Amino acid sequence: MTAPINRPQEGTLLELRNLRTHFSTARGVVRAVDGVSFTLDRGKSLGIVGESGSGKTILARSIMGLLPKRGTIRHGEVLYAGQDLASLGLKGMRKFWGQEMSMIFQDPMTSLNPLMRIGHQISEPLRVHLDMDKVNARATALKLLQDVGIPEPEKRLDQYPHELSGGMRQRAMIAIALACGPTLLFADEPTTALDVTVQAQILDLIQDQRRDRNMSVILVTHDLGVVAGHTDEIAVMYAGTLAEKASTTELFANRKHPYTEALLRSIPRLDQPSHTRLLAIGGRPPDLITPPTGCRFAPRCPYAEDKCRAEIPELEAASADHSFACWHPVGSPRWQSKQDELVSTGVLSASGGIA
Amino acid sequence: MAGTGKAHLHPEGDALLRVEDLLVEFPVGRTGLKVNAVTGISFDVLPGETLGLVGESGCGKSTTGKAIMQLPRPNGGSIAFGGQELTSLAGEGMRTLRTNIQMIFQDPISSLNPRRKVTNIVMEPLNIWGIGTPEERLKKVNEVLEAVGIDPERAASSRPYQFSGGQCQRISIARALVLDPKMIICDEPVSALDVSVQAQVLNLLEDLKAKFGLTLVFIAHDLAVVKNISDRVAVMYLGKMCEVAKSDDLYLRPAHPYTQVLLNSIPVPDPKVRPTGNQRVQGEIPSPVMPPSGCRFRTRCPIAQDRCAAEEPQLQALGDDHYVACHFPLRTAN
Numbered sequence: 235m236t237a238p239i240n241r242p243q244e245g246t247l248l249e250l251r252n253l254r255t256h257f258s259t260a261r262g263v264v265r266a267v268d269g270v271s272f273t274l275d276r277g278k279s280l281g282i283v284g285e286s287g288s289g290k291t292i293l294a295r296s297i298m299g300l301l302p303k304r305g306t307i308r309h310g311e312v313l314y315a316g317q318d319l320a321s322l323g324l325k326g327m328r329k330f331w332g333q334e335m336s337m338i339f340q341d342p343m344t345s346l347n348p349l350m351r352i353g354h355q356i357s358e359p360l361r362v363h364l365d366m367d368k369v370n371a372r373a374t375a376l377k378l379l380q381d382v383g384i385p386e387p388e389k390r391l392d393q394y395p396h397e398l399s400g401g402m403r404q405r406a407m408i409a410i411a412l413a414c415g416p417t418l419l420f421a422d423e424p425t426t427a428l429d430v431t432v433q434a435q436i437l438d439l440i441q442d443q444r445r446d447r448n449m450s451v452i453l454v455t456h457d458l459g460v461v462a463g464h465t466d467e468i469a470v471m472y473a474g475t476l477a478e479k480a481s482t483t484e485l486f487a488n489r490k491h492p493y494t495e496a497l498l499r500s501i502p503r504l505d506q507p508s509h510t511r512l513l514a515i516g517g518r519p520p521d522l523i524t525p526p527t528g529c530r531f532a533p534r535c536p537y538a539e540d541k542c543r544a545e546i547p548e549l550e551a552a553s554a555d556h557s558f559a560c561w562h563p564v565g566s567p568r569w570q571s572k573q574d575e576l577v578s579t580g581v582l583s584a585s586g587g588i589a
Numbered sequence: 590m591a592g593t594g595k596a597h598l599h600p601e602g603d604a605l606l607r608v609e610d611l612l613v614e615f616p617v618g619r620t621g622l623k624v625n626a627v628t629g630i631s632f633d634v635l636p637g638e639t640l641g642l643v644g645e646s647g648c649g650k651s652t653t654g655k656a657i658m659q660l661p662r663p664n665g666g667s668i669a670f671g672g673q674e675l676t677s678l679a680g681e682g683m684r685t686l687r688t689n690i691q692m693i694f695q696d697p698i699s700s701l702n703p704r705r706k707v708t709n710i711v712m713e714p715l716n717i718w719g720i721g722t723p724e725e726r727l728k729k730v731n732e733v734l735e736a737v738g739i740d741p742e743r744a745a746s747s748r749p750y751q752f753s754g755g756q757c758q759r760i761s762i763a764r765a766l767v768l769d770p771k772m773i774i775c776d777e778p779v780s781a782l783d784v785s786v787q788a789q790v791l792n793l794l795e796d797l798k799a800k801f802g803l804t805l806v807f808i809a810h811d812l813a814v815v816k817n818i819s820d821r822v823a824v825m826y827l828g829k830m831c832e833v834a835k836s837d838d839l840y841l842r843p844a845h846p847y848t849q850v851l852l853n854s855i856p857v858p859d860p861k862v863r864p865t866g867n868q869r870v871q872g873e874i875p876s877p878v879m880p881p882s883g884c885r886f887r888t889r890c891p892i893a894q895d896r897c898a899a900e901e902p903q904l905q906a907l908g909d910d911h912y913v914a915c916h917f918p919l920r921t922a923n
Contacts, residue, residue, distance in 0.1 A: 285783040285784075285785060285786075286754075286783050385872070399873050400646070401873050402873070429645040429646050429810060429874075430645070430810060430811070430812070430851065430854045430855055431645060431850065431851065431854045431870045431873075432645075432873060433854065433856070434853075434854040434856070435871075437856070456783055456784060457784070457856065458784075458858040459855070459856035459857055459858040460856045462856065462857060462858050462859055462860045462862075463856055463857065463860060463862070464856075482860045483860050483861070486858070486859055486860050486861075496785070497784060497785065498858060500784050500785045500787070500788035501784055501788075501813070501858055502788070502791065502813040502814050502816065502817035503813060503858070504812070504813050504816060504840055504852070504855060504857070506817070507837050508816050508817060508818070508819060508820070508836040508837050509795065509817070509818070509820075510817060511792060511795075512788035512791055512792055512817065513788065514785060514786075514788035514789040514792055515785040515788070515789075516789075518753055518755070518786070
């Protein structure tokens with residue numbers, strides 16, 4: 235539609251090299267993102283998963299350059315199609331927003347302007363970034379509303395956000411994000427505020443649009459269920475660092491990091507009988523002003539020992555599509571002996587599932 | 590769905606809470622129209638049981654929870670708690686009875702007074718009722734705080750903002766427990782929490798239920814959570830009851846098309862399970878101001894027929910404590 239035609243279809247789109255985002259506060263420096271590196275190919279989708287406060291939203295916003303200037307300390311490189319975005323200022327980033335990358339936020343009600351008609355909000359980026367005239371922009375906005383599956387799109391163009399349901403508002407947000415044909419779409423908890431039936435619809439929509447437009451998608455969520463069916467790769471974040479990164483099938487079949495394992499075990503599952511005891515993760519995420527010295531998960535990890543508390547494990551590649559940062563990963567001798575202990579005390583069933 | 594009927598109720602006297610033909614309406618400004626929030630639902634909760642209420646936003650599940658507490662008073666129907674009719678109870682009688690039914694809310698932080706010390710927040714119900722001496726009150730408060738896993742010493746010197754969301758929910762639970770209630774209505778108690786913390790709170794509720802002999806009404810939109818904690822589950826849609834069954838049975842063999850659709854929509858944490866896009870429900874919940882005739886789910890139902898628009902289905906028994914309100918259920922009686 236409006237996207238430039240000469241974009242390469244394959245290859246690396248985004249590369250992070252040791253990205254660090256810190257905030258200086260009255261209490262000290264908060265190390266919200268602390269040394270994250272990964273690459274994302276064109277047309278692929280990456281899920282970033284973690285608890286609240288793990289830095290996943292800050293990571294997405296750091297890449298897009300959406301953080302306040304004041305008090306933010308950024309290090310490391312963000313290479314987008316070979317160009318370092320970290321060194322660009324507000325002016326430089328404006329070229330990228332909308333046309334190259336855009337973002338869908340969690341709460342569609344507070345992200346939309348309540349005083350502006352939906353049609354106007356969708357055509358605004360078209361007019362600003364693509365220099366369209368009013369008539370063209372309105373026609374394109376209508377086409378976008380049809381693409382995102384809003385019923386009666388002509389009528390919606392002239393409505394205000396409060397006249398739309400939550401699901402429709404999120405569809406309108408997606409239409410705005412897609413308006414200038416971005417190559418990279420960030421979705422930050424796009425379905426957390428929505429009902430489960432609408433959530434399924436919205437996730438399918440993002441998936442379909444990614445395929446149709448050959449976009450890359452970064453889906454930020456706390457729900458492993460959401461990323462399982464909708465991403466190619468998953469990065470698990472804990473306390474500002476990557477704990478594990480793998481292709482989606484590999485991660486679920488062959489998880490290595492105890493934190494990933496713990497997250498999966500704490501989810502109530504439909505295939506378990508009711509009143510199944512959940513394996514909660516004890517404690518809570520560390521304070522990011524003074525994170526633990528060794529592995530950041532060590533204080534909550536059932537397999538941790540002295541080395542874990544003293545030395546930081548690096549994110550190392552175990553195979554082409556799987557890397558993790560752990561001294562005693564799932565399957566290691568120490569893990570195995572602890573696991574046997576848990577089975578013998580009846581916490582786990584022999585199959586490794588929850589007793 | 591959407592049906593009415595009372596085939597699923599247990600014999601009178603067995604249930605701790607018995608709700609019949611509950612009707613809650615809200616006026617829409619001065620238009621003369623009304624929001625049909627809850628239209629003639631009936632259910633009961635046995636002593637020591639956990640009943641899950643599930644449905645999408647706007648299905649009336651929270652309204653039902655509040656109506657039990659007479660907040661506000663329902664427009665019709667009857668609510669009997671331990672044989673006592675609540676809808677005609679007023680003043681001091683209602684106030685006394687409310688000590689037996691407590692509530693926990695979705696947002697743990699906004700449901701606690703930010704300016705008070707946690708110990709005082711939890712003690713407030715005891716102060717209001719003048720129960721025990723100050724020393725006895727403090728002892729009781731410390732007991733319930735211990736029971737929910739909050740350090741009483743820290744609670745004495747801290748305010749809610751000094752605790753995490755999960756801990757605040759524990760404090761809310763402690764406050765609900767301090768008067769030794771018979772029943773707790775949990776309105777989306779874990780929706781605002783992370784999965785890891787959610788698991789802690791769900792386990793805690795199970796433990797407390799056993800320890801204090803509680804009966805729970807658990808309201809949530811997440812079917813996996815509801816399945817985990819409930820003995821029986823009631824599925825609601827647009828102010829009506831769709832299906833009531835034991836929780837394992839409901840998930841294994843759903844009979845109402847809406848239950849099926851809800852189950853299909855849940856994201857499964859396993860990439861081998863392919864998304865079942867064609868079985869998903871289309872569109873969104875209609876307005877409760879002008880609900881569809883007949884079965885209220887018919888506008889989104891994949892198998893709706895003419896009869897569904899003309900006639901409202903009644904709850905019918907399928908055997909083994911499984912009831913469904915549908916003209917064309919996905920499975921028939923045993």
